[in-house]
Amino acid sequence: MKKMNMALLCASVSVALAGCGSQEDHKSKDATSMKDIKPMTVDIVDAKGKKAGSAHLKQVAEGVQVKLHAKGLIPGQHGVHFHEMGVCEAPKFESAGKHFNTTHKQHGFDNPKGPHVGDLQNISANENGDAKGDFIATMVTLAPGKSNSLVKKGGTSLVIHANADDYKTDPSGNSGDRMMCGVIKEK
Template structure:
């Protein structure tokens, strides 16, 4: 089990280092279904807030083997099969895509996640510089898994391909 961290902005590194990131979601984490292109549930995303960050525990099944791009998208809609209703990446600062792009990254850019040979995804990722209130604003947001690996450079989505799974981060109720 691995934890991948993405630091946004870079100054948040010291804040993130100061707090421990749990490998498993705490009992009070909000859970939402992860939906595949067929419209059926393929897993669960649990999210919780820590000081200066939002953590996501992603558990999925029946996915294609390999590394996949992962991003927070700007709209809380996951209409299968293409999930285009999730809009573009969450990008309130209007930056370019990618952690290796000198004009980036988008606020919603996250590290690639690995799907094992048996089609399972079990990963915890941390989005620093974000709060649940920001992600669960009036129109919500969505956590989207792409078909291919994100190159962390090419705008707008790192050449990560089609959207293959999506979880709605609903507006706060």
């Protein structure tokens, strides 16, 4: 009986330790894969097709960090969104498609039926038309092959709108015309 109890104890400890090891291995693989995702810079163009800024995208644990700078905007608040297509044909940027919305929800952080995965924070342009933003988009990734990946086949885009996003009105938060656009694709 003692031998059987000792054997059961040893087996239980072995299983418990094996489980801990596999959990650590899983965390290591996740950490390594996140490190393998290269940051990217997206050139932003205005309605004339001229470079008007850039966005630096970096995978972080919480999602994608977006550091955005644009110039030549009308002073005030401007909605910013990820759009579903990796095409930015000036002047209206309709080629960027709709908001990136893999969850099929309605638009807006303040909408109980939202938000889209491509909904982002407003940016504010100063009296010179310069705007900067630094935020984390928690519902997207730069990891290829994921349904919410910004680097999906064909890419996506980052669009700056003429007006502030009200964070609730579907489909685009009353943010107005598309003023600037940048293509997000793996190189």
